[in-house]
Each structure stands twice: as structure tokens, then as C-alpha cells.
Amino acid sequence: xxxxxxxxxxxxxxxxxxxxxxxxxxxxxxxxxxxxxxxxxxxxxxxxxxxxxxxxxxxxxxxxxxxxxxxxxxxxxxxxxxxxxxxxxxxxxxxxxxxxxxxxxxxxxxxxxxxxxxxxxxxxxxxxxxxxxxxxxxxxxxxxxxxxxxxxxxxxxxxxxxxxxxxxxxxxxxxxxxxxxxxxxxxxxxxxxxxxxxxxxxxxxxxxxxxxxxxxxxxxxx
Numbered sequence: 001x002x003x004x005x006x007x008x009x010x011x012x013x014x015x016x017x018x019x020x021x022x023x024x025x026x027x028x029x030x031x032x033x034x035x036x037x038x039x040x041x042x043x044x045x046x047x048x049x050x051x052x053x054x055x056x057x058x059x060x061x062x063x064x065x066x067x068x069x070x071x072x073x074x075x076x077x078x079x080x081x082x083x084x085x086x087x088x089x090x091x092x093x094x095x096x097x098x099x100x101x102x103x104x105x106x107x108x109x110x111x112x113x114x115x116x117x118x119x120x121x122x123x124x125x126x127x128x129x130x131x132x133x134x135x136x137x138x139x140x141x142x143x144x145x146x147x148x149x150x151x152x153x154x155x156x157x158x159x160x161x162x163x164x165x166x167x168x169x170x171x172x173x174x175x176x177x178x179x180x181x182x183x184x185x186x187x188x189x190x191x192x193x194x195x196x197x198x199x200x201x202x203x204x205x206x207x208x209x210x211x212x213x214x215x216x217x218x219x220x221x222x
Contacts, residue, residue, distance in 0.1 A: 005059050011045060016053035019041065021161060023062055025129060026154060026163035034070040061157055075161060077210040083154050084206035090151050091202060095182070096195040104189055106141065111187025113137060118180055123173050127165045132159060134179060135186075158209075165208040174204055 022028060033052060036047045043050065054070050057063040063070040099107060101217070114134050121127040135155075137146050165171050178201040185193035 004115050011049040012052040012056075015039075015043060015045060015049045019053055019057060020060070020062065022158075023057070024163075025158050026074075026167075030072055032071070033066065033068075035068065043219050048128060054134055062160065072160070073156075073214050075209075077213045080161070080206065080213055081210045082122060083157060084209070087151070087154065087158070088202050089198060090147065092195040092198040094139065094142050094144075094151060095181045095186075095198045096191045097144065098138065099149075099186055099189055099191040101143055101192045102141055107189055108187050110137065110141060110149075111183040114179060114183035114186070117185070118176055123169060125167070127172050127176060130162055130173065131162070131179070158205075161209045161212060162205070165194065165205075171208050174208075175201070178204065 020035075028034075035049045036054065039054075040047045040050045050100040054063060058070065059091065064073045093154065102110075114137070117130050117134055118127075139151060142148050166175060178197065182194060182197045182201065185197050
């Protein structure tokens with residue numbers, strides 16, 4: 001149950017941020033129907049800011065219009081392949097740039113934080129959100145902020161699918177092992193290995209995402 005929203009000037013923004021955070025944290029079932037009246041009652045606000053917030057989430061690509069409400073979009077394997085192709089061009093380069101341009105002490109500390117997070121979460125359900133925090137930590141150290149912004153453009157799209165795939169223990173295991181290898185490459189300052197491991201992680205994620213999309217290709221009833 002979400003907490004009621006405090007009434008301040010930009011109520012729409014508060015509702016938007018609350019719903020977006022819960023979506024990207026996996027707080028809604030994939031078949032959830034988002035309806036203004038229900039959400040307004042749960043959040044303790046009028047329907048107008050909820051309607052505006054839902055429109056913003058449609059703009060972000062996190063929801064689509066359905067009969068009498070909104071729902072999550074159905075991503076096709078082709079759409080996922082296109083996004084993975086872009087990520088394969090951007091993210092291995094970004095990680096290699098990070099290793100190349102960051103001093104050894106900061107790389108060692110970053111690797112230590114990644115390893116600590118992996119030790120704390122292991123392959124439990126908590127790893128799903130920890131994965132995003134690890135990525136945020138890594139890219140916060142990349143000097144080219146336009147490159148980081150380009151990567152972030154697809155983060156919400158990917159994270160919604162990532163949540164659903166990382167709920168599977170076998171996929172969490174693969175991801176955890178890959179992140180440990182990435183941390184090792186970062187900590188030792190091995191630029192080529194960091195690039196290779198990120199490429200491997202994205203390729204594995206792409207296959208998992210396409211499998212998920214194929215399994216969920218049946219259109220939901222509006």
C-alpha cells in the first residue's frame with residue numbers, strides 16, 4: 001500500500017514520481033490495470049493529478065492506453081533487439097572509458113562497493129533493485145555526461161523487463177556472476193576485460209529479455 005501524497009503545489013509531479021518509482025521497483029503485477037479512480041483513492045488525491053501523471057508515464061513509454069484505464073506495454077522481441085543493439089554500442093564503451101580515465105584508488109573503491117552489494121544480496125530477490133543501484137554507481141563515474149544520458153534514456157524501458165527476468169533464480173545467478181566479473185575487471189583496471197564483460201552481460205540480458213517478450217506476447221485484454 002502506498003502512502004498518501006502530501007498536498008503541495010505540483011501534485012501531478014508527486015503522483016508521477018510515486019507511480020514511476022513503484023513501477024521501476026517492480027511493485028505492480030505485470031497484468032495490473034491502472035485506473036484513475038482507484039489510484040486517486042489509494043493516494044488520497046483527486047483524479048486530475050492522477051490522470052496527468054498517467055499521461056506522463058505513457059509519454060515515458062512505461063504505460064499504454066487500454067480500455068477503461070492503462071496497462072503495461074507488450075514489448076516485442078524486435079523492439080528489445082533494437083534497444084540491446086544501442087546498448088551494446090554505448091555501455092561497453094562507457095565502462096571502458098571509466099576504467100581508462102579513473103585513478104586506481106577510485107576504481108578499487110567502486111569494485112569494493114559492487115562486491116559488497118553482491119555479498120549482501122547474493123541471489124535473493126533483493127538483487128533486483130541492487131542491480132540498478134550498482135549500475136547507477138558505475139555510470140556516476142563516467143566523465144561524459146551526454147553518454148550517460150544516452151544510456152539512461154533506455155533505463156526505464158529495460159528495467160521494467162529486467163525486473164521480470166531477474167525474478168527467475170537462474171537469471172539472477174547469471175547476472176550476479178557477471179557483475180562479479182565486471183567488478184573484478186574494474187578493480188584491477190583492466191579496460192579490455194571490462195568492455196568484454198559488459199558486452200557479455202548485455203548479450204545475456206538481451207536473450208533473456210527476448211525470451212520474456214516471446215512468453216508474454218499474447219495481448220492483454222483491455
